[in-house]
Amino acid sequence: MSLADWLILVLKVGIPVAALLSAAGLLSWVERRGAGLIQDRPGPNRVGPAGLLQPLADAVKFFFKEDIVPSHADRFLYILAPAIALFSALTTFAVIPYGASLPVAGRDETIIGANVSIGLLYIFALTSLSVYGIVLAGWSSNNKFSLMGGLRSSAQIISYELAMTTAAAGVILAAGSFRLTDIVALQSGTWLGFIPRWNLLPQLAGFLVFFISTFAETNRVPFDLPEAEAELVAGYHTEYSSSMKFAMFFMAEYVNMTVASALTVTLYLGGWTLPGFHPQGVVGGILSIVIFAAKTSFILWVFVWVRWTLPRFRYDQLMRIGWKVLLPLALANLLWVAGLVTLKWI
Amino acid sequence: MTLSRLVFDAAAAFTVFFATVMVVHRHPVKSVLALVVSFFGLAVCYVLLFAPFIAAIQVIVYAGAILVLFLFVLMLLNIPEEARERDPRPVQRFLSGAAILVFAAALLGLLRAHGAPQAPASGPPSPDIAPLARSLFSSGLLPFEALSVLLLAALVGAYVLAQREGAR
Numbered sequence: 001m002s003l004a005d006w007l008i009l010v011l012k013v014g015i016p017v018a019a020l021l022s023a024a025g026l027l028s029w030v031e032r033r034g035a036g037l038i039q040d041r042p043g044p045n046r047v048g049p050a051g052l053l054q055p056l057a058d059a060v061k062f063f064f065k066e067d068i069v070p071s072h073a074d075r076f077l078y079i080l081a082p083a084i085a086l087f088s089a090l091t092t093f094a095v096i097p098y099g100a101s102l103p104v105a106g107r108d109e110t111i112i113g114a115n116v117s118i119g120l121l122y123i124f125a126l127t128s129l130s131v132y133g134i135v136l137a138g139w140s141s142n143n144k145f146s147l148m149g150g151l152r153s154s155a156q157i158i159s160y161e162l163a164m165t166t167a168a169a170g171v172i173l174a175a176g177s178f179r180l181t182d183i184v185a186l187q188s189g190t191w192l193g194f195i196p197r198w199n200l201l202p203q204l205a206g207f208l209v210f211f212i213s214t215f216a217e218t219n220r221v222p223f224d225l226p227e228a229e230a231e232l233v234a235g236y237h238t239e240y241s242s243s244m245k246f247a248m249f250f251m252a253e254y255v256n257m258t259v260a261s262a263l264t265v266t267l268y269l270g271g272w273t274l275p276g277f278h279p280q281g282v283v284g285g286i287l288s289i290v291i292f293a294a295k296t297s298f299i300l301w302v303f304v305w306v307r308w309t310l311p312r313f314r315y316d317q318l319m320r321i322g323w324k325v326l327l328p329l330a331l332a333n334l335l336w337v338a339g340l341v342t343l344k345w346i
Numbered sequence: 347m348t349l350s351r352l353v354f355d356a357a358a359a360f361t362v363f364f365a366t367v368m369v370v371h372r373h374p375v376k377s378v379l380a381l382v383v384s385f386f387g388l389a390v391c392y393v394l395l396f397a398p399f400i401a402a403i404q405v406i407v408y409a410g411a412i413l414v415l416f417l418f419v420l421m422l423l424n425i426p427e428e429a430r431e432r433d434p435r436p437v438q439r440f441l442s443g444a445a446i447l448v449f450a451a452a453l454l455g456l457l458r459a460h461g462a463p464q465a466p467a468s469g470p471p472s473p474d475i476a477p478l479a480r481s482l483f484s485s486g487l488l489p490f491e492a493l494s495v496l497l498l499a500a501l502v503g504a505y506v507l508a509q510r511e512g513a514r
Contacts, residue, residue, distance in 0.1 A: 077379075116398060117399075117474055118398045118399055118401075118402045121402035121406065122402055124402070124406050124410075125389075125405035125406045125410060128405070128406050128409070128411065128414075129405065129409060132382070135418075135421070136379075139375065139417075139421050147421060151418060151421060151422065154414050154417065155418065157414075158415070178475060
Protein backbone atom coordinates (compact mmCIF):
# COMPACT_ATOMS: atom_id res chain seq x y z
CA MET A 1 0.00 0.00 0.00
CA SER A 2 1.25 3.44 -0.87
CA LEU A 3 1.21 6.41 1.44
CA ALA A 4 -1.91 7.79 -0.28
CA ASP A 5 -3.76 4.50 0.37
CA TRP A 6 -2.87 4.63 4.03
CA LEU A 7 -3.96 8.24 4.27
CA ILE A 8 -7.32 7.44 2.61
CA LEU A 9 -7.84 4.51 4.98
CA VAL A 10 -7.05 6.61 8.04
CA LEU A 11 -9.48 9.30 6.87
CA LYS A 12 -12.23 6.81 6.04
CA VAL A 13 -11.95 5.27 9.50
CA GLY A 14 -11.09 8.39 11.47
CA ILE A 15 -13.83 10.69 10.20
CA PRO A 16 -16.75 8.46 11.28
CA VAL A 17 -15.17 7.89 14.71
CA ALA A 18 -14.76 11.62 15.22
CA ALA A 19 -18.27 12.21 13.89
CA LEU A 20 -19.77 9.55 16.17
CA LEU A 21 -18.08 10.97 19.26
CA SER A 22 -19.16 14.52 18.43
CA ALA A 23 -22.66 13.24 17.68
CA ALA A 24 -22.75 11.72 21.16
CA GLY A 25 -22.04 15.12 22.70
CA LEU A 26 -24.47 16.92 20.44
CA LEU A 27 -27.15 14.31 21.08
CA SER A 28 -26.98 14.84 24.84
CA TRP A 29 -27.86 18.46 24.10
CA VAL A 30 -30.62 17.51 21.64
CA GLU A 31 -32.01 15.08 24.18
CA ARG A 32 -32.22 17.63 26.97
CA ARG A 33 -33.51 20.44 24.78
CA GLY A 34 -35.94 17.98 23.17
CA ALA A 35 -37.16 16.95 26.60
CA GLY A 36 -37.62 20.63 27.36
CA LEU A 37 -39.59 21.16 24.16
CA ILE A 38 -41.86 18.19 24.81
CA GLN A 39 -42.37 19.03 28.49
CA ASP A 40 -42.94 22.74 27.76
CA ARG A 41 -39.84 24.09 29.53
CA PRO A 42 -36.57 25.58 28.18
CA GLY A 43 -34.00 22.87 28.96
CA PRO A 44 -30.29 23.78 29.28
CA ASN A 45 -29.96 27.21 27.62
CA ARG A 46 -27.24 29.04 29.59
CA VAL A 47 -23.85 27.75 28.34
CA GLY A 48 -23.13 29.20 24.90
CA PRO A 49 -25.75 30.04 22.25
CA ALA A 50 -28.97 28.09 22.96
CA GLY A 51 -27.00 26.01 25.46
CA LEU A 52 -24.92 24.40 22.72
CA LEU A 53 -21.73 24.41 24.78
CA GLN A 54 -23.39 22.48 27.62
CA PRO A 55 -21.97 19.09 26.43
CA LEU A 56 -18.48 20.62 26.47
CA ALA A 57 -18.96 21.88 30.01
CA ASP A 58 -20.23 18.44 31.03
CA ALA A 59 -17.21 16.76 29.46
CA VAL A 60 -14.84 19.04 31.40
CA LYS A 61 -16.77 18.27 34.57
CA PHE A 62 -16.50 14.51 33.97
CA PHE A 63 -12.74 14.77 33.48
CA PHE A 64 -12.20 16.61 36.74
CA LYS A 65 -14.42 14.47 38.94
CA GLU A 66 -12.75 12.16 41.40
CA ASP A 67 -12.43 8.67 39.95
CA ILE A 68 -13.84 6.24 42.51
CA VAL A 69 -13.62 2.46 42.40
CA PRO A 70 -15.81 0.92 45.13
CA SER A 71 -13.74 -1.18 47.50
CA HIS A 72 -16.09 -4.17 47.20
CA ALA A 73 -16.02 -4.13 43.40
CA ASP A 74 -14.01 -6.42 41.16
CA ARG A 75 -11.47 -3.79 40.17
CA PHE A 76 -10.31 -5.16 36.81
CA LEU A 77 -13.75 -5.93 35.39
CA TYR A 78 -15.20 -2.73 36.86
CA ILE A 79 -12.73 -0.70 34.80
CA LEU A 80 -12.95 -2.96 31.74
CA ALA A 81 -16.77 -2.85 31.44
CA PRO A 82 -17.21 0.76 30.19
CA ALA A 83 -14.30 0.24 27.78
CA ILE A 84 -16.07 -2.79 26.24
CA ALA A 85 -19.31 -0.84 25.97
CA LEU A 86 -17.72 2.06 24.11
CA PHE A 87 -15.48 -0.17 21.97
CA SER A 88 -18.30 -2.32 20.62
CA ALA A 89 -20.40 0.78 19.99
CA LEU A 90 -17.68 2.56 17.99
CA THR A 91 -16.38 -0.38 15.93
CA THR A 92 -19.84 -1.35 14.66
CA PHE A 93 -19.94 1.61 12.29
CA ALA A 94 -16.95 0.34 10.24
CA VAL A 95 -18.98 -1.53 7.61
CA ILE A 96 -21.78 1.02 7.08
CA PRO A 97 -21.47 2.93 3.77
CA TYR A 98 -22.07 6.55 4.77
CA GLY A 99 -21.87 8.02 1.28
CA ALA A 100 -21.64 7.14 -2.42
CA SER A 101 -18.04 7.56 -3.61
CA LEU A 102 -15.44 10.28 -3.88
CA PRO A 103 -12.87 10.68 -6.68
CA VAL A 104 -9.54 10.50 -4.83
CA ALA A 105 -6.08 10.04 -6.39
CA GLY A 106 -7.50 9.19 -9.82
CA ARG A 107 -10.09 6.57 -8.82
CA ASP A 108 -13.50 6.37 -7.20
CA GLU A 109 -13.22 5.60 -3.51
CA THR A 110 -16.35 4.11 -1.92
CA ILE A 111 -17.16 5.95 1.30
CA ILE A 112 -17.11 3.09 3.78
CA GLY A 113 -14.67 1.95 6.45
CA ALA A 114 -14.33 -1.66 5.27
CA ASN A 115 -16.46 -3.17 2.52
CA VAL A 116 -16.43 -6.77 3.73
CA SER A 117 -18.56 -9.60 2.34
CA ILE A 118 -20.09 -10.37 5.75
CA GLY A 119 -20.99 -6.71 6.49
CA LEU A 120 -24.30 -7.21 8.26
CA LEU A 121 -23.07 -10.28 10.15
CA TYR A 122 -20.12 -8.25 11.42
CA ILE A 123 -22.56 -5.71 12.84
CA PHE A 124 -24.62 -8.39 14.55
CA ALA A 125 -21.47 -10.00 15.95
CA LEU A 126 -20.30 -6.75 17.53
CA THR A 127 -23.71 -5.72 18.85
CA SER A 128 -24.02 -9.15 20.45
CA LEU A 129 -20.77 -8.38 22.29
CA SER A 130 -22.04 -5.06 23.59
CA VAL A 131 -24.10 -6.88 26.19
CA TYR A 132 -20.85 -7.84 27.97
CA GLY A 133 -20.17 -4.23 28.83
CA ILE A 134 -23.48 -3.96 30.67
CA VAL A 135 -23.48 -7.42 32.23
CA LEU A 136 -19.90 -7.05 33.50
CA ALA A 137 -20.62 -3.59 34.88
CA GLY A 138 -23.59 -5.04 36.73
CA TRP A 139 -21.73 -8.01 38.10
CA SER A 140 -18.38 -6.41 38.95
CA SER A 141 -20.03 -3.56 40.90
CA ASN A 142 -21.10 -6.14 43.49
CA ASN A 143 -24.36 -4.34 44.12
CA LYS A 144 -27.82 -5.89 43.95
CA PHE A 145 -29.31 -3.12 41.83
CA SER A 146 -26.43 -3.27 39.38
CA LEU A 147 -26.68 -7.05 39.14
CA MET A 148 -30.42 -6.89 38.48
CA GLY A 149 -29.80 -4.33 35.74
CA GLY A 150 -27.12 -6.50 34.15
CA LEU A 151 -29.31 -9.61 34.23
CA ARG A 152 -32.29 -7.78 32.78
CA SER A 153 -30.11 -6.39 30.04
CA SER A 154 -28.70 -9.77 28.99
CA ALA A 155 -32.17 -11.36 28.88
CA GLN A 156 -33.59 -8.41 26.97
CA ILE A 157 -30.81 -8.11 24.40
CA ILE A 158 -30.78 -11.84 23.63
CA SER A 159 -34.57 -11.90 23.22
CA TYR A 160 -34.72 -8.91 20.90
CA GLU A 161 -31.62 -9.84 18.94
CA LEU A 162 -33.57 -12.79 17.57
CA ALA A 163 -36.41 -10.64 16.24
CA MET A 164 -33.96 -8.05 14.93
CA THR A 165 -31.81 -10.51 12.96
CA THR A 166 -34.89 -12.29 11.59
CA ALA A 167 -36.27 -8.96 10.37
CA ALA A 168 -32.90 -8.05 8.83
CA ALA A 169 -32.83 -11.48 7.13
CA GLY A 170 -35.65 -10.16 4.95
CA VAL A 171 -33.38 -7.38 3.69
CA ILE A 172 -30.55 -9.85 3.10
CA LEU A 173 -32.92 -12.09 1.17
CA ALA A 174 -34.07 -9.23 -1.04
CA ALA A 175 -30.51 -8.05 -1.74
CA GLY A 176 -28.97 -11.52 -1.95
CA SER A 177 -25.91 -10.24 -0.11
CA PHE A 178 -24.62 -9.36 3.34
CA ARG A 179 -22.63 -6.50 1.86
CA LEU A 180 -24.20 -3.20 2.91
CA THR A 181 -23.16 -1.48 -0.34
CA ASP A 182 -25.19 -4.12 -2.24
CA ILE A 183 -28.16 -3.49 0.07
CA VAL A 184 -27.96 0.25 -0.65
CA ALA A 185 -27.56 -0.38 -4.40
CA LEU A 186 -30.75 -2.47 -4.36
CA GLN A 187 -32.69 0.50 -2.99
CA SER A 188 -31.63 3.07 -5.60
CA GLY A 189 -34.11 4.00 -8.31
CA THR A 190 -37.88 4.32 -8.19
CA TRP A 191 -41.14 2.49 -8.76
CA LEU A 192 -43.52 4.22 -11.20
CA GLY A 193 -41.04 7.06 -11.47
CA PHE A 194 -41.61 8.67 -8.08
CA ILE A 195 -41.85 6.05 -5.31
CA PRO A 196 -38.33 5.36 -3.96
CA ARG A 197 -37.34 1.67 -4.07
CA TRP A 198 -36.59 1.63 -0.35
CA ASN A 199 -37.02 -1.60 1.60
CA LEU A 200 -39.37 0.31 3.89
CA LEU A 201 -42.32 -0.13 1.51
CA PRO A 202 -42.24 -3.84 0.59
CA GLN A 203 -41.03 -4.78 4.09
CA LEU A 204 -43.02 -2.49 6.35
CA ALA A 205 -43.52 -5.22 8.99
CA GLY A 206 -39.81 -6.02 8.92
CA PHE A 207 -38.96 -2.35 9.34
CA LEU A 208 -41.26 -2.00 12.35
CA VAL A 209 -39.82 -5.10 14.03
CA PHE A 210 -36.25 -4.00 13.32
CA PHE A 211 -36.83 -0.45 14.51
CA ILE A 212 -38.59 -1.50 17.72
CA SER A 213 -35.82 -4.02 18.39
CA THR A 214 -33.15 -1.34 18.05
CA PHE A 215 -34.80 0.48 20.95
CA ALA A 216 -34.46 -2.67 23.03
CA GLU A 217 -30.88 -3.29 21.89
CA THR A 218 -29.81 0.22 22.84
CA ASN A 219 -31.68 0.09 26.18
CA ARG A 220 -33.72 3.15 25.30
CA VAL A 221 -37.16 4.01 26.62
CA PRO A 222 -39.58 2.17 26.51
CA PHE A 223 -37.04 -0.66 26.91
CA ASP A 224 -34.74 0.94 29.49
CA LEU A 225 -35.39 -1.70 32.13
CA PRO A 226 -31.64 -2.35 32.73
CA GLU A 227 -31.37 1.11 34.27
CA ALA A 228 -34.98 1.73 35.35
CA GLU A 229 -34.41 4.56 37.80
CA ALA A 230 -37.69 4.05 39.64
CA GLU A 231 -36.83 0.46 40.60
CA LEU A 232 -33.07 -0.03 40.30
CA VAL A 233 -31.53 3.35 41.28
CA ALA A 234 -29.55 3.50 37.99
CA GLY A 235 -29.35 -0.21 37.13
CA TYR A 236 -26.06 -1.51 35.83
CA HIS A 237 -24.21 1.79 36.29
CA THR A 238 -25.39 2.53 39.84
CA GLU A 239 -21.84 2.22 41.23
CA TYR A 240 -20.32 4.27 38.43
CA SER A 241 -20.56 7.59 40.21
CA SER A 242 -20.17 10.47 37.84
CA SER A 243 -16.56 9.92 36.75
CA MET A 244 -15.26 9.46 33.21
CA LYS A 245 -16.23 5.78 33.37
CA PHE A 246 -19.86 6.80 33.68
CA ALA A 247 -19.33 9.19 30.78
CA MET A 248 -18.13 6.25 28.70
CA PHE A 249 -21.39 4.38 29.30
CA PHE A 250 -23.23 7.56 28.50
CA MET A 251 -21.31 8.05 25.25
CA ALA A 252 -21.71 4.35 24.38
CA GLU A 253 -25.49 4.73 24.62
CA TYR A 254 -25.53 7.68 22.23
CA VAL A 255 -23.02 6.11 19.84
CA ASN A 256 -25.11 2.92 19.85
CA MET A 257 -28.18 5.01 19.07
CA THR A 258 -26.40 6.72 16.17
CA VAL A 259 -25.16 3.42 14.75
CA ALA A 260 -28.62 1.87 15.12
CA SER A 261 -30.13 4.85 13.28
CA ALA A 262 -27.49 4.66 10.55
CA LEU A 263 -28.17 0.94 10.17
CA THR A 264 -31.93 1.50 9.98
CA VAL A 265 -31.34 4.11 7.28
CA THR A 266 -29.03 1.76 5.37
CA LEU A 267 -31.32 -1.27 5.55
CA TYR A 268 -34.75 0.30 5.10
CA LEU A 269 -34.50 3.95 4.05
CA GLY A 270 -32.16 3.62 1.08
CA GLY A 271 -28.91 4.69 2.76
CA TRP A 272 -27.47 7.72 1.00
CA THR A 273 -29.74 7.35 -2.04
CA LEU A 274 -32.54 9.72 -2.99
CA PRO A 275 -34.87 9.40 -5.98
CA GLY A 276 -33.45 11.38 -8.90
CA PHE A 277 -30.09 11.88 -7.22
CA HIS A 278 -27.08 10.52 -9.13
CA PRO A 279 -23.93 11.56 -7.25
CA GLN A 280 -21.01 12.61 -9.43
CA GLY A 281 -17.64 14.02 -8.55
CA VAL A 282 -16.63 15.57 -5.25
CA VAL A 283 -19.83 17.61 -4.82
CA GLY A 284 -22.03 14.55 -5.41
CA GLY A 285 -19.98 12.51 -2.93
CA ILE A 286 -20.24 15.14 -0.23
CA LEU A 287 -23.94 15.63 -0.96
CA SER A 288 -24.51 11.86 -0.51
CA ILE A 289 -22.88 12.05 2.93
CA VAL A 290 -25.14 14.98 3.81
CA ILE A 291 -28.24 13.04 2.72
CA PHE A 292 -27.13 10.06 4.81
CA ALA A 293 -26.51 12.30 7.83
CA ALA A 294 -29.90 14.00 7.40
CA LYS A 295 -31.78 10.68 7.30
CA THR A 296 -29.84 9.41 10.30
CA SER A 297 -30.55 12.61 12.23
CA PHE A 298 -34.25 12.19 11.61
CA ILE A 299 -34.24 8.66 13.05
CA LEU A 300 -32.20 9.93 16.00
CA TRP A 301 -34.83 12.57 16.67
CA VAL A 302 -37.46 9.80 16.70
CA PHE A 303 -35.38 8.08 19.42
CA VAL A 304 -35.46 11.27 21.53
CA TRP A 305 -39.12 11.89 20.74
CA VAL A 306 -40.12 8.39 21.85
CA ARG A 307 -38.09 8.66 25.05
CA TRP A 308 -40.01 11.68 26.31
CA THR A 309 -43.39 10.42 25.11
CA LEU A 310 -43.77 6.78 26.15
CA PRO A 311 -43.67 5.14 29.59
CA ARG A 312 -41.48 2.13 30.34
CA PHE A 313 -42.70 -1.42 29.73
CA ARG A 314 -43.20 -3.84 32.59
CA TYR A 315 -40.88 -6.85 32.49
CA ASP A 316 -43.55 -9.40 31.48
CA GLN A 317 -44.81 -7.01 28.78
CA LEU A 318 -41.27 -6.69 27.45
CA MET A 319 -40.86 -10.45 27.11
CA ARG A 320 -44.33 -10.93 25.66
CA ILE A 321 -43.80 -8.30 22.96
CA GLY A 322 -40.40 -9.71 22.05
CA TRP A 323 -41.34 -13.38 21.77
CA LYS A 324 -45.06 -13.37 20.98
CA VAL A 325 -45.44 -10.32 18.77
CA LEU A 326 -42.16 -9.25 17.18
CA LEU A 327 -40.66 -12.67 16.44
CA PRO A 328 -43.78 -14.10 14.68
CA LEU A 329 -44.14 -10.82 12.80
CA ALA A 330 -40.50 -11.01 11.69
CA LEU A 331 -40.99 -14.61 10.52
CA ALA A 332 -44.14 -13.65 8.60
CA ASN A 333 -42.20 -10.80 7.01
CA LEU A 334 -39.45 -13.23 5.99
CA LEU A 335 -42.04 -15.48 4.32
CA TRP A 336 -43.58 -12.48 2.56
CA VAL A 337 -40.20 -11.31 1.24
CA ALA A 338 -39.38 -14.87 0.12
CA GLY A 339 -42.63 -14.83 -1.86
CA LEU A 340 -41.78 -11.45 -3.41
CA VAL A 341 -38.30 -12.64 -4.37
CA THR A 342 -39.67 -15.89 -5.85
CA LEU A 343 -42.20 -13.96 -7.95
CA LYS A 344 -39.39 -11.54 -8.92
CA TRP A 345 -41.44 -8.53 -7.78
CA ILE A 346 -38.49 -6.90 -6.03
CA MET B 347 6.89 -14.60 7.35
CA THR B 348 4.09 -12.30 6.25
CA LEU B 349 2.10 -9.97 8.43
CA SER B 350 -1.05 -12.10 8.28
CA ARG B 351 0.95 -15.17 9.34
CA LEU B 352 2.30 -13.22 12.28
CA VAL B 353 -1.21 -12.12 13.29
CA PHE B 354 -2.47 -15.69 12.88
CA ASP B 355 0.23 -17.10 15.16
CA ALA B 356 -0.42 -14.39 17.74
CA ALA B 357 -4.18 -15.04 17.63
CA ALA B 358 -3.62 -18.80 17.92
CA ALA B 359 -1.33 -18.37 20.92
CA PHE B 360 -3.85 -15.95 22.43
CA THR B 361 -6.65 -18.50 21.94
CA VAL B 362 -4.70 -21.33 23.57
CA PHE B 363 -3.57 -19.10 26.43
CA PHE B 364 -7.08 -17.96 27.32
CA ALA B 365 -8.43 -21.50 26.93
CA THR B 366 -5.86 -22.50 29.57
CA VAL B 367 -6.95 -19.59 31.76
CA MET B 368 -10.53 -20.82 31.41
CA VAL B 369 -9.54 -24.25 32.74
CA VAL B 370 -7.31 -23.17 35.60
CA HIS B 371 -9.11 -20.07 36.87
CA ARG B 372 -10.93 -20.77 40.09
CA HIS B 373 -13.65 -18.19 39.60
CA PRO B 374 -16.48 -19.49 37.36
CA VAL B 375 -17.45 -16.05 36.01
CA LYS B 376 -13.86 -15.26 35.06
CA SER B 377 -13.55 -18.70 33.47
CA VAL B 378 -16.47 -17.91 31.20
CA LEU B 379 -14.95 -14.53 30.34
CA ALA B 380 -11.64 -16.19 29.45
CA LEU B 381 -13.59 -18.49 27.14
CA VAL B 382 -15.18 -15.46 25.48
CA VAL B 383 -11.74 -13.99 24.80
CA SER B 384 -10.54 -17.36 23.55
CA PHE B 385 -13.47 -17.60 21.11
CA PHE B 386 -12.65 -14.13 19.90
CA GLY B 387 -9.08 -15.20 19.13
CA LEU B 388 -10.47 -18.23 17.31
CA ALA B 389 -12.66 -15.91 15.21
CA VAL B 390 -9.55 -13.94 14.21
CA CYS B 391 -7.94 -17.23 13.12
CA TYR B 392 -11.01 -18.02 10.98
CA VAL B 393 -10.85 -14.61 9.31
CA LEU B 394 -7.18 -15.17 8.42
CA LEU B 395 -8.09 -18.62 7.03
CA PHE B 396 -10.44 -16.89 4.55
CA ALA B 397 -13.59 -17.99 6.38
CA PRO B 398 -15.15 -14.69 7.52
CA PHE B 399 -18.63 -16.23 7.64
CA ILE B 400 -17.55 -18.89 10.14
CA ALA B 401 -15.79 -16.18 12.15
CA ALA B 402 -18.93 -14.04 12.35
CA ILE B 403 -21.10 -17.01 13.27
CA GLN B 404 -18.54 -18.05 15.89
CA VAL B 405 -18.81 -14.65 17.56
CA ILE B 406 -22.60 -14.27 17.17
CA VAL B 407 -23.56 -17.76 18.36
CA TYR B 408 -20.89 -18.65 20.89
CA ALA B 409 -19.49 -15.42 22.29
CA GLY B 410 -22.67 -13.40 21.81
CA ALA B 411 -25.42 -15.82 22.78
CA ILE B 412 -24.38 -19.07 24.43
CA LEU B 413 -21.75 -17.65 26.75
CA VAL B 414 -24.04 -14.77 27.72
CA LEU B 415 -26.51 -17.43 28.88
CA PHE B 416 -23.72 -19.17 30.82
CA LEU B 417 -22.87 -15.87 32.45
CA PHE B 418 -26.55 -15.24 33.16
CA VAL B 419 -26.90 -18.54 35.03
CA LEU B 420 -23.62 -18.12 36.92
CA MET B 421 -24.57 -14.63 38.03
CA LEU B 422 -28.02 -15.75 39.13
CA LEU B 423 -26.57 -18.59 41.20
CA ASN B 424 -23.78 -16.28 42.40
CA ILE B 425 -21.21 -19.06 42.69
CA PRO B 426 -18.21 -17.86 44.71
CA GLU B 427 -14.59 -18.54 43.92
CA GLU B 428 -13.73 -22.21 44.36
CA ALA B 429 -11.64 -22.85 47.42
CA ARG B 430 -8.34 -24.61 46.87
CA GLU B 431 -8.68 -28.19 48.03
CA ARG B 432 -6.69 -29.20 51.07
CA ASP B 433 -5.66 -32.46 49.49
CA PRO B 434 -4.12 -31.64 46.12
CA ARG B 435 -4.42 -35.29 44.93
CA PRO B 436 -0.80 -35.69 43.90
CA VAL B 437 -1.30 -38.94 41.92
CA GLN B 438 -4.14 -37.59 39.79
CA ARG B 439 -2.28 -34.37 39.24
CA PHE B 440 0.82 -36.23 38.04
CA LEU B 441 -1.26 -38.51 35.79
CA SER B 442 -3.16 -35.64 34.18
CA GLY B 443 0.11 -33.82 33.51
CA ALA B 444 1.53 -36.97 31.92
CA ALA B 445 -1.62 -37.39 29.82
CA ILE B 446 -1.31 -33.84 28.49
CA LEU B 447 2.31 -34.48 27.52
CA VAL B 448 1.45 -37.79 25.80
CA PHE B 449 -1.40 -36.16 23.88
CA ALA B 450 0.80 -33.25 22.80
CA ALA B 451 3.52 -35.69 21.70
CA ALA B 452 1.00 -37.76 19.73
CA LEU B 453 -0.37 -34.64 18.05
CA LEU B 454 3.11 -33.40 17.15
CA GLY B 455 4.10 -36.84 15.89
CA LEU B 456 1.02 -37.04 13.66
CA LEU B 457 1.71 -33.58 12.26
CA ARG B 458 5.34 -34.50 11.57
CA ALA B 459 4.44 -37.80 9.93
CA HIS B 460 1.69 -36.51 7.68
CA GLY B 461 2.44 -32.82 7.50
CA ALA B 462 -0.04 -30.01 7.75
CA PRO B 463 -2.70 -30.00 5.01
CA GLN B 464 -1.48 -28.07 2.00
CA ALA B 465 -3.24 -24.93 0.91
CA PRO B 466 -5.23 -25.49 -2.31
CA ALA B 467 -3.21 -24.62 -5.41
CA SER B 468 -6.03 -22.46 -6.76
CA GLY B 469 -5.24 -19.85 -4.15
CA PRO B 470 -7.46 -18.75 -1.27
CA PRO B 471 -11.18 -19.44 -1.64
CA SER B 472 -13.44 -16.49 -2.32
CA PRO B 473 -14.82 -14.82 0.79
CA ASP B 474 -18.32 -14.95 -0.71
CA ILE B 475 -21.02 -16.69 1.27
CA ALA B 476 -23.14 -17.79 -1.70
CA PRO B 477 -21.15 -21.02 -2.46
CA LEU B 478 -21.36 -22.03 1.19
CA ALA B 479 -25.09 -21.37 1.26
CA ARG B 480 -25.55 -23.38 -1.94
CA SER B 481 -23.78 -26.44 -0.55
CA LEU B 482 -25.57 -26.06 2.78
CA PHE B 483 -28.95 -26.20 1.04
CA SER B 484 -28.04 -29.02 -1.39
CA SER B 485 -25.46 -31.63 -0.37
CA GLY B 486 -25.39 -30.55 3.26
CA LEU B 487 -29.15 -30.29 3.71
CA LEU B 488 -29.80 -33.71 5.26
CA PRO B 489 -27.00 -33.60 7.87
CA PHE B 490 -27.95 -30.02 8.71
CA GLU B 491 -31.60 -30.92 9.34
CA ALA B 492 -30.64 -34.10 11.19
CA LEU B 493 -28.44 -32.02 13.46
CA SER B 494 -31.27 -29.63 14.23
CA VAL B 495 -33.52 -32.56 15.17
CA LEU B 496 -30.74 -33.86 17.41
CA LEU B 497 -30.53 -30.47 19.14
CA LEU B 498 -34.29 -30.46 19.61
CA ALA B 499 -34.11 -33.91 21.17
CA ALA B 500 -31.38 -32.70 23.52
CA LEU B 501 -33.55 -29.71 24.46
CA VAL B 502 -36.56 -31.87 25.26
CA GLY B 503 -34.31 -34.28 27.14
CA ALA B 504 -32.88 -31.48 29.26
CA TYR B 505 -36.39 -30.27 30.04
CA VAL B 506 -37.52 -33.74 31.13
CA LEU B 507 -34.40 -34.28 33.25
CA ALA B 508 -34.74 -30.91 34.94
CA GLN B 509 -38.30 -31.59 36.06
CA ARG B 510 -38.66 -32.49 39.70
CA GLU B 511 -39.93 -35.92 40.66
CA GLY B 512 -43.68 -35.83 41.24
CA ALA B 513 -44.11 -32.52 39.46
CA ARG B 514 -45.49 -34.29 36.43
